[in-house]
Amino acid sequence: MAKQRGSGVVAAALRVSESQGQFQDRVGQFMTGYDKAMETKNKMEAKNQELQAKTNAYLDQFDGDVDLAGFSDEDKAVVKDQVITNRNEFIEGANGAAKIKDKTSPEYQMYMDKMNAAMSKMEKLRANLEGIANLKMEYANGFDQGIYSNSQKNSENLLRANAILEGSISSIGDDGSLNFKGYTIPNMTGAGDDFTVKDFSYNTKSFKKPFVVAIDEAQAILDMAKAQETLKGEATETTVKIIKSKLNTALSNPDVLYSILSNSELQLIPLDSIDPDDPNAKQQAIDMLTQGVLDSRGAALTEEVDSVDKDTPDISFSASSYVNPKGANYKQPIPGRTAGESWIWDESRNGYVYVETVGGENFPTGPSHSENGKTVAYTNINTIEGYAKRGLR
Secondary structure (H helix, E strand, O other): OHHHHHHHHHHHHHHHHHHHHHHHHHHHHHHHHHHHHHHHHHHHHHHHHHHHHHHHHHHOOOOOOOOOOOOOHHHHHHHHHHHHHHHHHHHHHHHHHHOOOOOOOHHHHHHHHHHHHHHHHHHHHHHHHHHHHHHHHHHHHHHHHOOEOOOHHHHHHHHHHHHHHHOOOOEEOOOOOEEEOOEEEOOOOOOOOOEEEOOEEEOOOOOOOOOEOOHHHHHHHHHHHHHHOOOOOOOOHHHHHHHHHHHHHHOOOHHHHHHHHOOOOOOOOOOOOOOOOOOOHHHHHHHHHHHHHHHOOOOOOOOOOOOOOOOOOOOOOOHHHOOOOOOOOOOOOOOOOOOOOEEEEEOOOOEEEEEEEEOOEEEEEEOEOOOOOOEOOEOOHHHHHHHHHOOOO
């Protein structure tokens, strides 16, 4: 019996030993697998940290700061949404670029392009916000000082300026442009259509601002007229060409032309009969302004009166130098004549004659004498001067 119990104890011990060995083998296998899993985990974490570090390095290049001082709450909300959109696009590119080791690969360049595009959008947005903030101050000062031309060709520019001052940014384009809604102002005059401007975009690269009253150019034209006031006789062909050349230069800028044509400003001579949309508007203005300048010729001279012999012609007198109190462009016919004719001294006839200009050439047309209807010169200075003072130029 004792032997059997001994045998049983030994057998049991062997069975326990075998079981413990198997358990130890399983623990060892588990620990080996665990170590390998932890090693993989550590490597993944290290790789993720490396990727995160690379991504963060890219993100440090993104500048999302914008100056919104002075903008309305509506504007701020629109701008902030766009900044978030641009930042998300940049992050998408940064995450993709951080995973690629080969910096020369097309895929890496694709992600870099995405990041550059997002940064470019921010730069343009920032510039446009700064530009429109300055523009608002410029417009406010301009309207306060009344510097903008009220030409009909300036209407749309003025409506856009008002939208920027009074309205809000409706959206922002991919190029950073600031979009505004169009609107209509009723025409209270009852003449013509309402004033309407369509939706438009602002960016610093291309935006048409209202043009100002052409004060400097108008003053230059007035100076040209003033220079003629102390000159005697008819202007030479060369003088006329010089005047027209200067006017052509002054009116080469369409905005200046439109401002000069506007009948409510500058008032050089009445030009409201010229349609600014007429392709020949510039030439019409040059012709009319040239005549206006020439009409001022001799206006500042003192008339010389011959007190010795009233019937002796005085060639120093010119009816065209007479200043009509009704205005430099007012022409009044005398009985039997037509408006627009002038007096000149005719050496061949030894007296003053009417002259009509046709096709750029002067033709003596009168006065007509009863003898055979021939052109006869008047030699009586008092008669000529009397006609001039009644309105003939």
